[in-house]
Amino acid sequence: DTGVSQDPRHKITKRGQNVTFRCDPISEHNRLYWYRQTLGQGPEFLTYFQNEAQLEKSRLLSDRFSAERPKGSFSTLEIQRTEQGDSAMYLCASSFAQPDNEKLFFGSGTQLSVL
Amino acid sequence: AQSVTQLGSHVSVSEGALVLLRCNYSSSVPPYLFWYVQYPNQGLQLLLKYTSAATLVKGINGFEAEFKKSETSFHLTKPSAHMSDAAEYFCAVMRGYSGAGSYQLTFGKGTKLSVIP
Numbered sequence: 001d002t003g004v005s006q007d008p009r010h011k012i013t014k015r016g017q018n019v020t021f022r023c024d025p026i027s028e029h030n031r032l033y034w035y036r037q038t039l040g041q042g043p044e045f046l047t048y049f050q051n052e053a054q055l056e057k058s059r060l061l062s063d064r065f066s067a068e069r070p071k072g073s074f075s076t077l078e079i080q081r082t083e084q085g086d087s088a089m090y091l092c093a094s095s096f097a098q099p100d101n102e103k104l105f106f107g108s109g110t111q112l113s114v115l
Numbered sequence: 116a117q118s119v120t121q122l123g124s125h126v127s128v129s130e131g132a133l134v135l136l137r138c139n140y141s142s143s144v145p146p147y148l149f150w151y152v153q154y155p156n157q158g159l160q161l162l163l164k165y166t167s168a169a170t171l172v173k174g175i176n177g178f179e180a181e182f183k184k185s186e187t188s189f190h191l192t193k194p195s196a197h198m199s200d201a202a203e204y205f206c207a208v209m210r211g212y213s214g215a216g217s218y219q220l221t222f223g224k225g226t227k228l229s230v231i232p
Contacts, residue, residue: 004158031218040124042205042222043159056219091158102218106151106158 002026004107006092012113013082020078021110025094032075033104034067035091036060043091049075050097082114117142117208121223129231134178134193136226138206141187147209148189149220150180154202162204165189176200201230 005024013019025032031050035043046065047057051072061067064082069075079086089111093104122137140146147166151159163174170182180191189206204227207220 033218035220040224042207042224043220045219045221048218058219093158103161103164104159104220106160108156108158 004092004094004105006090006107006110008110009108010111010113012115014115015082015084017082018078018080019082019112020076021090021092021112023075023077023092023094023107025074025092026105027073029094029096029105030072031095031097031102032069033093033095034075034077035093035106037089037091037109038087046077079112082112084114087112087114117146117210117221119206119208119221119223121204121206121226123226124224125227125229127229127231128196130198131195134191134196134200134228136191136204136206136228138180138189138191138223139187140189140206140208142208142210144210148180148182149207149209150174150178150189150191151205151207151222152202153205153225159205162191196228196230198230198232201228203227 007022033048034046037043046061047067049069064080067077089109091109093106095102095104118141120139149164150162153159162178163172165172165182173179178193203225205225206223
């Protein structure tokens with residue numbers, strides 16, 4: 001299967017710990033997105049990359065959050081000093097940039113629980 | 116700023132009945148509109164999208180949606196519900212493909228569809 005892959009699927013951590021998630025996009029896709037989804041809500045945009053450049057960041061992305069895409073392929077999302085409010089599903093999506101015809105493919109997400 | 120409102124967090128229909136999931140949008144510029152479906156423990160899958168071409172958009176699995184500017188609506192319909200349609204459906208709006216805020220999807224809160232046999 002060559003879909004968007006996210007690892008781990010589930011992460012349980014204690015408040016104050018750091019966590020890192022990984023996303024492997026579809027290989028030929030040059031755009032990569034991170035979204036966060038909490039219970040009963042739709043996904044909320046966090047940030048996106050075109051190749052290795054981080055082009056947009058939401059104000060939801062506090063300074064405890066950092067995302068990288070060092071070689072324009074896989075991406076990591078790190079949360080430092082986790083808080084209970086960080087508990088959510090973190091979704092990654094990728095696409096091939098085509099004006100007016102872009103299609104995002106989403107991964108299955110990483111479910112984070114902060115105790 | 117863009118936003119979407121999905122009316123009804125939970126909709127139940129009988130198998131074979133019409134499916135109608137409501138979405139109203141707010142956008143300061145001509146919007147791009149999308150419907151996504153999410154099955155349990157899976158990522159979101161694009162059903163269909165409107166990008167200023169035909170106002171009636173046909174998607175996968177027999178779904179379609181009509182863009183009505185006068186009503187700021189983009190409701191999702193399917194003539195006959197199937198058990199496999201049971202899932203959560205999200206409407207989303209995007210500002211566009213250029214400029215600040217481009218390529219960012221703003222999602223509604225979702226509507227969970229149940230199909231009764």
